[in-house]
Amino acid sequence: MSELKKMITSFKKDGYKPVYFLMGEEPYFIDFLSDHFTNNVISEEEKSFNQVVLYGKDVSVNDIMSQARQYPFMGDKMLVVVKEAQELVKTIDQFAAYFKTVQPSTILVFCYKYKTLDKRKELYKTLSKSEFAEIFESNKLKDYQVEGWIKTLISDEKLEIEPKAVAMLVEFLGNDLSKISNEIDKLKIVLKNDKLITADLVEENIGISKEYNNFELINAVAYKNEAKAFGIAKYFALNTKNNPFVVTTSLLYNFFSKLLQYHGMIYKNAGANPADIAKQLGINQYGLKDYQAASKIYPMKKVSQTIAVIREIDLKGKGVNGSLSHDDLLKELLIKVLR
Numbered sequence: 001m002s003e004l005k006k007m008i009t010s011f012k013k014d015g016y017k018p019v020y021f022l023m024g025e026e027p028y029f030i031d032f033l034s035d036h037f038t039n040n041v042i043s044e045e046e047k048s049f050n051q052v053v054l055y056g057k058d059v060s061v062n063d064i065m066s067q068a069r070q071y072p073f074m075g076d077k078m079l080v081v082v083k084e085a086q087e088l089v090k091t092i093d094q095f096a097a098y099f100k101t102v103q104p105s106t107i108l109v110f111c112y113k114y115k116t117l118d119k120r121k122e123l124y125k126t127l128s129k130s131e132f133a134e135i136f137e138s139n140k141l142k143d144y145q146v147e148g149w150i151k152t153l154i155s156d157e158k159l160e161i162e163p164k165a166v167a168m169l170v171e172f173l174g175n176d177l178s179k180i181s182n183e184i185d186k187l188k189i190v191l192k193n194d195k196l197i198t199a200d201l202v203e204e205n206i207g208i209s210k211e212y213n214n215f216e217l218i219n220a221v222a223y224k225n226e227a228k229a230f231g232i233a234k235y236f237a238l239n240t241k242n243n244p245f246v247v248t249t250s251l252l253y254n255f256f257s258k259l260l261q262y263h264g265m266i267y268k269n270a271g272a273n274p275a276d277i278a279k280q281l282g283i284n285q286y287g288l289k290d291y292q293a294a295s296k297i298y299p300m301k302k303v304s305q306t307i308a309v310i311r312e313i314d315l316k317g318k319g320v321n322g323s324l325s326h327d328d329l330l331k332e333l334l335i336k337v338l339r
Contacts, residue, residue, distance in 0.1 A: 003136070004029055004032065004033065004136075007033070007134070007136060008033075008036060011036075011040075016041065016077075016107045017107070017131075017132055017133060017134050018102050018103065018104055018106060018107060018108060018132045018133070019098075019102070019107075019108045019109075019110075019127070019130070019132055019133035019134070020033075020037075020107070020108070020109045020110070020133070020134050020135075020136065021110045021112065021117070021127050021133065021134070021135045021136070022034065022109065022110060022111050022112060022136045022138065023110070023112035023113075023115060023116050023117060023135070023136070023137055023138065024112075024113075024114075024115075024116055024136075024137045024138030024139055024140075025114060025116075025138065025139060025140045026138040026139055026140045026141065026177065027113045027114065027138070027178065028138075028177035028178045028181065029136075029138040029177075030111050030112075030113055030136075030138050031111075031178070033109075033136065034081060034083070034109060034111050037079060037081060037107065037109050038051065038053070038079070038081060041077060041079045041107055042075070042077060042078075042079050043075075046072075046073075046074070046075045049073045049074075050072045050073060050075045050077065050078045050079065051078070051079045051081075052067060052078070052079070052080045052081070053081045053083060054067065054080065054081070054082045054083070055082075055083050055084050055087075056082060056083070056084040056085045056086065056087030056088045057084060057087040059082075060088075060091065061088060061091050061092060061094040061095050062094070064080070064082055064095070064108070065095065065097070065098045067080050068080050068098065068103055068106045068108045069101070069103045069106070070103075070106070071103075071105060072105050072106075076105065077105055077106070077107060078105060078106045078107070079106075079107050079109070080106060080107070080108045080109070081109045081111065082108070082109065082110045082111060083111045084111065084113070085110040085111050085112040085113075086112050086113050086114060086115045089115060092112075092117070092123060093121055093122060093123045095123055096122045096123045096126045099126050099130055099132065099133075102130075102132045104132075116137060117135075140175065141175055141177065142175075142282060143170075143174075143175055143282065144278075144281075144282040144283045144284055146170050146174075146175050146177075146180075147166050147167070147170055147284050147286075148284065149177070150166050150169060150170070150180060150184075151166065153180075153181065153184060154184070154197065157184075157188065158195070159188070159191070159195050159196070159197060160195055160196045160197070161196070161197040162196065162197065162198050162199055163286060164199040164210065165197050165198055165199045165201070165202045167215050168199060168202050168203070168208045168210060168213065168215065169183065169184075169202065169206075169208075170215075171208075171213055171214050171215040172206070172208045172213065183206050184197075186205060186206070187201060187202070187205060187206070190205055207242075209235070211232075212231075212232050212235035212236070212239075213232075213243075214243070214247065214248055214251050216228070216232055217229060217232045217233070217236075217248065217252075218251060218252065218255050218290075219290065220232060221252065221255075221334070221337060221338065222255070222290045222291075222293060222294040222297075223290075223293060223294070223297070224297050224338055226334075226338050226339075229334050229338060230331070230334060233327075233330050233331055233334060236248065236327070236330065237327035237330075240326065240327075245317050245326035245329065245330060246314075246317065248330065249310055249313060249314045249317065249333070250314075252310055252333070252337075253307065253310045253311070253314070256298075256303055256306050256307050256310065257307060258281050258282070258283070258291065259291055259294055259295060259298065259303050260300065260303045260304060260307065261280075261281060262277065262281060262291045262292075262295055263295055263299075263300040263303060264300075265277055265280065266295065267300075274288055306336075306337050309333065309336045309337060310333065310337075313329050313330075313332060313333040313336075316329055317329050
């Protein structure tokens with residue numbers, strides 16, 4: 001997100017370059033920048049004749065270069081945006097020829113999603129060295145970075161959000177930034193004059209239960225709250241579509257794997273900095289308290305046994321050496337872990 005802001009700041013300070021190549025695994029940031037170009041470069045009066053959107057599946061690289069070399073009509077700039085440019089993966093290297101005669105009045109934007117250019121090839125080298133071009137690589141956020149990204153997004157909107165509401169969004173939507181952004185847009189509409197996004201608001205408007213979800217199940221297991229854990233398991237049994245067994249076992253496995261890692265780190269260095277521990281575990285510092293509490297409840301040996309149990313139950317859920325329903329398997333798992 002910081003790289004994104006730097007780029008937009010550079011537009012305001014230094015103006016636009018003739019070529020922008022947006023590429024990478026995370027489509028959200030590419031779409032964000034693409035929208036910025038289409039909304040800000042050409043005035044509304046000129047958009048019908050000085051702004052062109054092309055699609056990679058419908059054009060060739062030569063078509064794109066021909067369009068980019070045209071002069072703007074009754075204006076200073078022309079914007080050409082190539083969406084789904086990854087469809088040109090087999091011929092995209094031909095674009096290096098454009099830099100022999102760059103059209104300075106055209107701003108050409110490639111949206112090359114889910115892929116990156118081969119850094120060994122001529123096109124990447126040309127783009128990275130040219131004063132007329134800029135490359136933006138859009139990387140997927142790590143799971144532990146998503147909460148911080150949500151808070152930044154909310155803050156930029158001059159709003160606030162409860163920690164539990166953030167955790168609910170992450171648990172339910174994962175690291176799909178486009179979905180998260182869309183859901184936050186919905187919440188902004190129902191907020192009206194309020195400034196705080198609460199867990200209740202998320203539950204009411206997005207359909208995420210604030211009490212019965214994987215985040216709360218892991219919390220119940222971490223603090224060995226049997227009543228709460230089995231209550232959530234019962235809710236999951238009645239709402240299997242929104243709470244797939246494989247997701248629950250995966251998240252529990254992830255939690256105990258990190259708890260085992262936490263034990264090892266504390267064993268080696270009891271006075272380790274909490275911020276450093278959180279970073280190595282790939283979690284935010286706010287979530288570290290759950291691992292600190294769970295480490296006192298689950299000794300290292302018990303954690304290792306629990307990981308083995310989760311693996312065993314997960315295999316049964318996939319039909320290996322077992323025929324129980326997923327509901328019964330989750331109960332069996334909780335009994336073995338909590339008792």
